[in-house]
Amino acid sequence: MYLTIRHDTAYRYEATVHYSIQQLRLTPSSGASQTVRRWSIDAPGKLDATFDAYGNVLHTLVLNKPHSEIRLHVSGEIDTIPLVDGLLRDAVGPVPLEHYTCCTRLTEADGAIRELAQSVPLLGSREGLIKLSEAIVERVKYQPGTTDVTSTASEALALGTGVCQDHAHLLLACCRVRGFPARYVSGYIEPGEAPQAASHGWVDVWLDAGWISVDVTRAAFASEAYCRLAAARDYEAAAPVRGRRIGGLEEKLNVTVSVSALAPQ
Structure with missing residues (x-):
């Protein structure tokens, strides 16, 4: 099955955030049950990529400048078996x-x-x-x-x-x-x-x-x-998104995910 996926995450903060760090497990790996055809993550800063102890793809996002929101946009296509x-x-x-x-x-x-x-x-x-x-x-x-x-x-x-x-x-x-x-x-x-x-x-x-x-x-x-x-x-x-921050007070989180099956490319 050929799947197309969109995953949007938006954090909005009541006050200014002075520092935040996010760990993102939002990137699939090709394996026996799936092949990644296309995948991208758009984030408001540099993503440092590595693997965690379980072999999952792990990106770390660090924001040192004051900010009042974080938006993450994930999209891709997967061929599953x-x-x-x-x-x-x-x-x-x-x-x-x-x-x-x-x-x-x-x-x-x-x-x-x-x-x-x-x-x-x-x-x-x-x-x-x-x-x-x-x-x-x-x-x-x-x-x-x-x-x-x-x-x-x-x-x-x-x-x-x-x-x-x-x-x-x-x-x-x-x-x-x-x-x-x-x-x-x-x-x-x-x-x-x-x-x-x-x-x-x-x-x-x-x-x-x-x-x-x-x-x-x-x-x-x-x-x-x-x-x-x-x-x-x-x-x-295994959480897709985990993070910590300094400042911000209350936060509002909005997540939208869509997955649909496409004809094989």
């Missing part, structure tokens, strides 16, 4: 699998999560991953605005509502309770008629065959409709 039952052909990656069995602040398991994790006996199978995803979305209804990027898996489960990030963190927590390596994936999806936004998060779980990519929110395997940006232990380490 169909996956058979979510199986990625990618290797393990630069981080040992054991790293993905350790909980994080966002994926720490409490008693309710441990009970949920044990509710699917055959979790070490593709069918088990889908069944657990179905159980998660049944317990945590999709409802934007009820959680935020700091919400933990246990908080979302107790609340009973959340978004794709919360669903992914719950699957991560359950898999790690059962000893299966699992990582968070941030990226985009061509949504079709689904109500969820084009900016998305899902999970890779390591089974005997390799990484199995699961969209928990849709209780389905990831497919050629998905563009991968970054993968890490949780959202905090």
Whole structure:
């Protein structure tokens, strides 16, 4: 599938910002599931490019001059490759699998999560991953605005509502309770008629065959409709945009994302 993607982010500040630093994981890499045909990031300053510990493309933007807004514009085209039952052909990656069995602040398991994790006996199978995803979305209804990027898996489960990030963190927590390596994936999806936004998060779980990519929110395997940006232990380490600033007081954030399928070029 040939995807065209636009992602615009605008931060506006109540007062002048004297210094800000942004870490951007907004650039996909070519791999077994996708080929990057064209990609660009427009930012109000120089972008220093490197790779993070997980092998994700990382750009750093530092603004030393006073400013009252930051605008980022991302656009590109990706040729994606169909996956058979979510199986990625990618290797393990630069981080040992054991790293993905350790909980994080966002994926720490409490008693309710441990009970949920044990509710699917055959979790070490593709069918088990889908069944657990179905159980998660049944317990945590999709409802934007009820959680935020700091919400933990246990908080979302107790609340009973959340978004794709919360669903992914719950699957991560359950898999790690059962000893299966699992990582968070941030990226985009061509949504079709689904109500969820084009900016998305899902999970890779390591089974005997390799990484199995699961969209928990849709209780389905990831497919050629998905563009991968970054993968890490949780959202905090794979977030498309993270930053700090001095000054500014309150901020207003506006994000628009569009993903559409094109005929192959």
